Amino acid sequence: MASLIETPPCGDLLPVIVTGAQLVELRPGPVLSIAPFHGQAAAVAAILAEAGLDWPAPGTSGVGGSLACLWAGRGTAFVLGPLPEPLAARLAGHAALTDQSDAWAAMQLRGPAAEAVLARLVSLDLRIAAFPEGAVARAPLNHMAALVRRSGADRFDLWVFRSMAQTAVHELKAAMTSVAARG
Amino acid sequence: MRIEGKGLIDRSQTLGFRFDGVEHVGFEGDTLASALLASGQRLIGRSFKYHRPRGLVFAGSEEPNGLVTVRRDGAGVPNVRATMQELHQGLEADSQNRWPSLRFDAMQVNDLFAPFLGAGFYYKTFMWPRAFWEGLYEPLIRRAAGLGRLPQEPEVAPYEKVWAHCDLLVIGAGPAGIMAALTAARAGADVILADEDARPGGRLLAETHEVGGQPGPAWVAAAMAELRDLGVRVMPRTTVTGAYDDGTFGALERVALHLARPGDLPREAFWRIVARRAVLAAGAQERLIAFPGNDRPGVMAAGAVRAYLNRWGVAAGSRVAVFTNNDDGHRTARDLHAAGIEVTALIDARADARLDAPFQVLRGAKVLGTEGRLALKSVTVETDHGTRRVPADCLAVSGGWNPAVHLACHHGARPWWREEIAAFVPPHPGKPGTVPGLIPCGAAAGVFSTAGCLADGQRAGLEALAALDRAGEPAPLPEAEDAPVRVTPLWEVRGEGRAFLDMANDVTTKDVRLAATEGFTSVEHMKRYTTQGMALDQGRGSNVAALAVLAEATGQSVPATGTTTYRPPFTPVSIAAMGAGGRGKGFAPERLTTSHRAALDRLAPMIEAGLWYRPSHFPRTGEPTWKEACDREVATVRSRVGICDVSTLGKIDVQGPDAAAFLDFVYTNTMSTLSPGRVRYGLMLREDGMVMDDGTCARLGEGHFLITTTTAAAGQVMRHLDFVAQALRPDLDLRAISVTEAWAQFAVTGPKARRLLDGILDQPLDEMAFMACRDVQLHGVAARLFRISFSGEEGYEVAVPARYGNALYRDLVARAEAMGGCAYGMEALNVLRIEKGFLTHAELHGRTTAFDLGLQGLMSRKKDFIGRAASERPGLSGPDRQQLVGLKATGRGDAVLAGAHLFPQGAEPVPMNDLGYVTSACWSPTLGLSIGLGFLRDGRTRHGERLQLLDSLRGVDVTVEVTAPVFYDPDGVRMRG
């Protein structure tokens, strides 16, 4: 039987490299959205704790082993990586679980100019004191709904809707070029 | 003329440039204005209305006359202030508003008609006849009056928008701003220091003052070095243009306008700076005195003459007279004299002015007039001993200084008048309409001495620190000049001839008095009647004088007359900078489906559906237009099988113990009775009873639903569901999340659809009921299959994780083609659904009810739902409503047109007779005639009637027959098959 070939969201659009900044595709693997039902937050947190994950406070993320857990909106977190099947099964009664693995184009912007590049597209206060490593925000990237996470002093993980990957790369590339020109 | 040894320019770097085609040379550090003045170019433009010859007046962004067109990349950028254009090698600039040349301008004839062209001339003259307004008067006036010409091509040069955040924004890098920034940064605050000038220092660059025992510019350099070490973000060439709400400021940065080779740099950047606190240290603006002939080239602001001398080493004239009402004017005379330039007279209007000077001082004297054709030759002075002529090729005028209060007033508060400095100062903090968190200081707050500015800047820095909860220390201040302000207001010298206030708009003192005489006595009315302060410079050098003239004319005091409203922007902001990043993908993101490339490979033209790009049709050889392709695709779907990407429809996953109850509340019909594995068509209303959207609702499990929305309404529906869940029914336990992007979904439709699917499914389909759904495996991938149809044929939609969309789409189309089928696009999709009477947002346009659509059967009577109460109102159903009908063209070759209106045959086509309109129309290849859907008053009882379809815009007048809105397979035998 024939098998279907996977096409990544950004594919040959990336990487983009300029002086001071690089934009590369991220392959986060499985992405599971977890949205606890009424009164179930503690139960969900307890199950996630078994995987070494904390339920993230708004605007934060955490790492546990090969998994990461990102706050992703009102009462919602994304678990990145393969959550063990028994744990996922136990979560089922406590939270709405939705596979978001294919919904997003994830990329990483890194380099000393990364913050300046993002300042051209994102209205967030990205200063490290206000948006430290691990911080997460749902915020628009120009006109695109996005999720921004600071994954290092000079690196950001950016998530946009899969269908907007091409526009996101175009916008980021323009900002990168402009910042690079300032030297 | 350059003065040796003066100025902060780099004389080792010469820069060649052209003005009106003539070559000139300047130096690094020059502005176009300073370089032109050094070259002896006195005449720089023609005035807006009267085409009078004009020269430079100021040295900064308040310049009213020095507007030029700068050539960039082959296009002219108009209305560039020569004072703000830094010189670079190869700069090309042209004067404006003159023909054929600057020296001889044919339109100067306007000046002869000046007695007729006063305030209100246009309002009075071009009233009648009305028909001439647009066709004749406007083009005529526009040609005669004016500034530079806009380029006719779209702007393609790069501009950018940037966000910045800080603890403290300091606006202005003069002594006060630098001190404020130093004070705050030394205490650890995160500071942005923005200054309009290319070089920080403010007035210290234009004076000979020492600060802390060293020349002003040297003190500035040391302070800037410390600020940079402290991590302060210094933004030169950045004008803070507006104070907006909640600590947001707009600022325009000139990024590449001073460079001969900008490379990838944007021309300008528009910044939005979010600051917890701000210090306004924007300095002050010198004002002029109005007297007859005061607009002659060579009449300049005294502070500007001093700036040209001290900063750029340029003498504005070889024999200079100074006319002042305050001590600051004396500085100009002294600096000029010290530089070896002849001061022909210091004319001080005050009777008690100081006399001890190495040049002639005429006190208690006033300038009554000026002489010279294209440039000043002499001035006529009135003294106690009669009038006399003083030779001068430059007259430096000082009427005092106005603090730059603008930003402090951007929230509506008015400045207040301080009598002892005869100037408006920023409103008291805390008054209504002040800018919260903005601390004015230095000259912007009416503190004019250098020592005062340093101290006040420190005070402002400490005040900001306290507000930021940071401890700050007052540091010892450097010694500096501390002269008191001595000024006796003088606004106008009345005499023969016109005395100009607003030179940019050619407003005279007489215009202001005329306005008062004609009843425009409020300052806001006077402004609009005379256009005072409405030009590029916004009257920064003339508004206060104008309102003082109005005050005198109305017998009021200056403070009682008051100022006009201060609004952003402080200086002009190019639309290109404000709209930066708003072109193409930056205007609207492009949403591409996973089959996008496959569709392009098949040469499909794309059409926009919201933000999505969808294939219109798939052209084949021998199909000259879209219509042939569309007809073939429709016929193929009806006879064999077609493939269409339907991923753009909104998909929302709803889960939870109360998911079913929630859906019962948002849909008009009942979803809780749906069995798992089944799909139901659903209708959502707005609370006002109109239809919001329609779609399908699939029950995937007991507490798990997947609903679809139309492509257009996906965002609106998600917002609505969130509102209902969070605000109206927080008692219901459910969660909804969009999964639109997670799945690639393809319609496989037509009599051969099932056979095609059997070829890719791991398990053959067997029987699958109409409106059923199930999990399937295809090519080893977990997928979802829905038996639903938007075409009227046996139809399925297969959904796979988006990563497989590209591969699956190509596979489906290849298999379809092998069976005589094809890919079909939006045109065919639309025809297929019109033939079946299925709805889109052409019909669900926000003014239609379920009744109008014939869907009243979907309105459950057993439960409450959003929109139920309103939809039951009388007037939202019944024979008066326009109801959905089908329309068929009756004449051979006639076409039904969307947007056309329906009238009884023979009736006059007037609104009273209008029975309805067409929402969708197409050529139906299946029926072989033109059909449409539309809304018709009492339409359901009119099936079989003939009506007249009119579209006056497109000249259409054809007869149509009213039918049921389902043209094809009305019993749904094929679809359910």
Add this chain to the structure above:
Amino acid sequence: MRLTCPLCGPRDRREFYYYGAADYLDRPAADAAPEAWDAYLHLRDNIAGPVRDLWYHDQGCGSWLVVDRDTVSHEMLSVRAVAEDRA
């Protein structure tokens, strides 16, 4: 203009969708008199001064918010999550 989202912190107003007066929270009972529905759907005050209205953090966390603000001074008085208010 900036709104402080209870979940996301201070954000530029471009992230938010403005809906209108907070009256829209007080949905009448299904069988309420037509006058009540008329008032709910159509009648709004146009206030110079403190107002209470609804915003949606469209480009952020997806929270519906009740915002108290002053239309004269532009002062933001409070921002609360609708769901928390109603819980």
